[in-house]
Amino acid sequence: xxxxxxATTEAQPQAPRRRSRIALFLLLPxxxxxxxxxxxxxxxxxxxxxxxxxxxxxxxxYDYGFNWQNYVDVVSVYWEHIVRSFGYALVATVLALAFSYxxxxxxxxxARRWPLLQxxxxxxxxxxxxxxxLLRTLAWKQILSDESFIxxxxxxLSLLAPDAHFTGTPxxxxxxxxxxxxxxxxxPLYTTLERLDLRxxxxxxxxxxxxxxxxxxxxxxxxMPGIVAGTLLTFIPAAGDYINASRDFLGGPDTQxxxxxxxxxxxxxxxxxxxxxxxxxxxxxxxxxxxxxxxxSGTEDLL
Amino acid sequence: MTVRPxxxxxxxxxxxxxARKAQLNRRTLxxxxxxxxxxxxxxxxxxxGGQAKPTAAADASKTDATLNxxxxxxxIDEDDAGDYPxxxxxxxxxxxxxxxxxxxxxxxxxxxxxxxxLALGQDIGADLVCLTDWMVSRWIRLGYTQELNxxxxxxxxxxxxxxxxPDFDPGRAHSVPWQGGFAxxxxxxxxxxxxxxxxxxxxDPSLKGRVGVLSEMRDTMGCIMLENGVDIAGxxxxxxxxxxxxxxxxxxxxxxxxxxxxxSYLEDLKSEDTLAAIVWxxxxxxxxxxxxxxxxxxxxxxxxxxxxDNFLVxxxxxxxxxxxxxxxxxxxxxxxxxxxxxxxxxxPVAGAKExxxxxxxxxxxNQLIFPNEETLSTAHIFRSLTxxxxxxxxxxxxxxLLGS
Numbered sequence: 001x002x003x004x005x006x007a008t009t010e011a012q013p014q015a016p017r018r019r020s021r022i023a024l025f026l027l028l029p030x031x032x033x034x035x036x037x038x039x040x041x042x043x044x045x046x047x048x049x050x051x052x053x054x055x056x057x058x059x060x061x062y063d064y065g066f067n068w069q070n071y072v073d074v075v076s077v078y079w080e081h082i083v084r085s086f087g088y089a090l091v092a093t094v095l096a097l098a099f100s101y102x103x104x105x106x107x108x109x110x111a112r113r114w115p116l117l118q119x120x121x122x123x124x125x126x127x128x129x130x131x132x133x134l135l136r137t138l139a140w141k142q143i144l145s146d147e148s149f150i151x152x153x154x155x156x157l158s159l160l161a162p163d164a165h166f167t168g169t170p171x172x173x174x175x176x177x178x179x180x181x182x183x184x185x186x187x188p189l190y191t192t193l194e195r196l197d198l199r200x201x202x203x204x205x206x207x208x209x210x211x212x213x214x215x216x217x218x219x220x221x222x223x224m225p226g227i228v229a230g231t232l233l234t235f236i237p238a239a240g241d242y243i244n245a246s247r248d249f250l251g252g253p254d255t256q257x258x259x260x261x262x263x264x265x266x267x268x269x270x271x272x273x274x275x276x277x278x279x280x281x282x283x284x285x286x287x288x289x290x291x292x293x294x295x296x297s298g299t300e301d302l303l
Numbered sequence: 304m305t306v307r308p309x310x311x312x313x314x315x316x317x318x319x320x321x322a323r324k325a326q327l328n329r330r331t332l333x334x335x336x337x338x339x340x341x342x343x344x345x346x347x348x349x350x351x352g353g354q355a356k357p358t359a360a361a362d363a364s365k366t367d368a369t370l371n372x373x374x375x376x377x378x379i380d381e382d383d384a385g386d387y388p389x390x391x392x393x394x395x396x397x398x399x400x401x402x403x404x405x406x407x408x409x410x411x412x413x414x415x416x417x418x419x420x421l422a423l424g425q426d427i428g429a430d431l432v433c434l435t436d437w438m439v440s441r442w443i444r445l446g447y448t449q450e451l452n453x454x455x456x457x458x459x460x461x462x463x464x465x466x467x468x469p470d471f472d473p474g475r476a477h478s479v480p481w482q483g484g485f486a487x488x489x490x491x492x493x494x495x496x497x498x499x500x501x502x503x504x505x506x507d508p509s510l511k512g513r514v515g516v517l518s519e520m521r522d523t524m525g526c527i528m529l530e531n532g533v534d535i536a537g538x539x540x541x542x543x544x545x546x547x548x549x550x551x552x553x554x555x556x557x558x559x560x561x562x563x564x565x566x567s568y569l570e571d572l573k574s575e576d577t578l579a580a581i582v583w584x585x586x587x588x589x590x591x592x593x594x595x596x597x598x599x600x601x602x603x604x605x606x607x608x609x610x611x612d613n614f615l616v617x618x619x620x621x622x623x624x625x626x627x628x629x630x631x632x633x634x635x636x637x638x639x640x641x642x643x644x645x646x647x648x649x650x651p652v653a654g655a656k657e658x659x660x661x662x663x664x665x666x667x668x669n670q671l672i673f674p675n676e677e678t679l680s681t682a683h684i685f686r687s688l689t690x691x692x693x694x695x696x697x698x699x700x701x702x703x704l705l706g707s
Contacts, residue, residue: 145576146576253555
């Protein structure tokens with residue numbers, strides 16, 4: 001273990017009794033940074049979410065107040081978008097896991113004998129990052145447009161109805177989310193699977209477990225940290241994503257997610273309290289969902 | 304779960320003890336509250352909804368021969384080297400060096416970026432900004448613009464009469480038009496050989512799922528209201544607007560209208576996801592030149608909307624005279640013609656058409672760039688909205704865009 005490297009076996013167990021001033025001094029920039037760039041904006045967001053419209057004000061003019069009604073309003077107007085955001089994020093996370101696990105297993109376990117192939121495949125997983133996320137999403141929009149080769153072929157094969165289309169539908173948005181977040185799922189899975197001790201698998205089969213049982217009882221539990229990290233890295237940004245679902249990219253008017261609603265309220269209708277209230281709800285919901293998930297999956301040490 | 308015994312390793316052991324201590328107790332809660340209060344004080348500095356109008360910055364143009372101009376993409380003549388020929392000549396002539404920045408890609412996002420500084424009367428880093436009528440109307444209403452000295456802009460006499468007295472800025476005291484355009488119908492000539500005549504043609508069942516409309520509320524709603532027989536420049540209210548909203552909502556919910564977009568609608572026209580749409584005139588000239596002569600633009604039979612982007616001098620700019628000098632320069636007909644020939648939008652400068660005749664006679668006949676009286680009479684300007692109306696109507700329109 002990393003810490004053991006610094007310890008000598010004969011070291012006396014002595015707890016540091018007084019706090020070193022230097023340590024506190026070194027912490028100062030970090031604390032100042034957090035207060036300035038995390039805590040202050042968060043408090044400002046919270047205050048904005050409680051603002052009330054100025055009676056005589058122009059568009060976008062609000063006064064500080066305690067208008068908690070904003071939260072009720074946004075939930076009653078945008079509950080569909082809230083449900084949709086988490087629904088899409090969940091589906092995309094499950095799909096990304098389903099695609100990434102075999103991939104990561106192949107790279108991390110099967111390909112161990114061929115380091116060159118392993119390296120090459122890792123590069124292929126990471127390569128999409130060399131191109132902007134926006135450009136890749138736009139490219140998919142072109143590839144999946146109505147007159148594209150893929151869609152016209154599917155129609156010619158009668159796999160799609162003649163008047164069906166793909167862009168602007170929930171499928172397109174979930175497709176985009178899954179595609180864009182697969183590397184975030186694959187890499188953590190790879191790092192845990194790469195360290196998987198194959199002797200455990202051998203032990204499992206020595207004890208007459210079927211390959212499926214070995215996978216279920218040995219491989220999955222041992223790769224749990226990777227699964228949890230990967231799903232969190234996918235689910236959290238996917239729930240707040242506003243690019244894939246944007247009408248300018250893969251979405252349409254009936255696929256709008258919370259991020260799009262926040263954007264529209266903030267930039268177009270200048271309804272800052274509504275945008276702030278939705279942001280707080282998004283953050284709180286993610287915090288609760290992630291907390292429950294991590295607790296249940298038994299990997300608290302990740303947090 | 305059972306409590307694990309502490310590990311043997313002394314360093315890990317002490318780390319765990321430290322971590323346990325750091326868990327939330329009353330003291331840390333109080334400390335956290337203190338930090339929260341500090342943050343609160345910081346957050347309060349960001350200011351709230353004040354109503355006082357900011358005051359204009361002092362003009363330092365005499366000693367500072369520079370100018371920052373924030374404009375939209377592809378909105379000025381540009382040569383192959385990436386220079387702006389008309390601007391280069393302006394600098395040679397006046398000695399004012401211009402920092403031209405493509406800083407505006409959307410009225411709303413630009414406003415979102417600069418509004419807090421404007422409210423405080425600070426310099427936003429631009430001395431001249433080009434924004435669309437309705438946004439200009441908001442800036443003037445909120446006192447975010449400086450009053451122009453028309454003595455410094457003698458060429459303003461070349462401004463076409465129809466644009467001299469908009470309802471948001473009588474007498475053009477605060478704003479001067481830069482370029483304008485129509486919103487109307489465009490269609491793919493191969494897919495729809497018969498073309499479209501009115502906005503109602505967009506609701507034809509054969510076009511289901513292949514129709515697009517603009518996310519610019521005034522253009523989309525303006526075209527629909529005109530089709531409903533409403534004079535959008537005149538006196539209309541909730542009833543007329545509501546009827547048009549209901550119509551649009553029905554078409555979006557039924558799937559007739561596939562998407563509602565800003566500038567990116569051009570990609571949909573090119574990829575043929577959209578076959579017919581409400582669009583901006585200048586764009587169609589550009590994509591026809593780029594991707595083959597495939598689309599046609601027409602002002603709907605019931606009329607289209609006419610909009611203008613206008614120069615304005617932000618309240619915190621210390622270079623107002625320089626800005627006025629530049630506006631005056633671009634109101635010379637020959638300069639305006641050169642710009643119009645490149646950007647394909649409508650120039651507000653009278654005499655530019657005659658000047659364009661010398662550059663390219665065919666161009667001068669293009670009704671989308673140099674419209675005659677007859678064409679202009681079919682285009683209407685969406686009336687200015689009050690703050691409350693803007694909030695209400697925009698919220699209704701956005702609810703369709705968000706599918707709620």
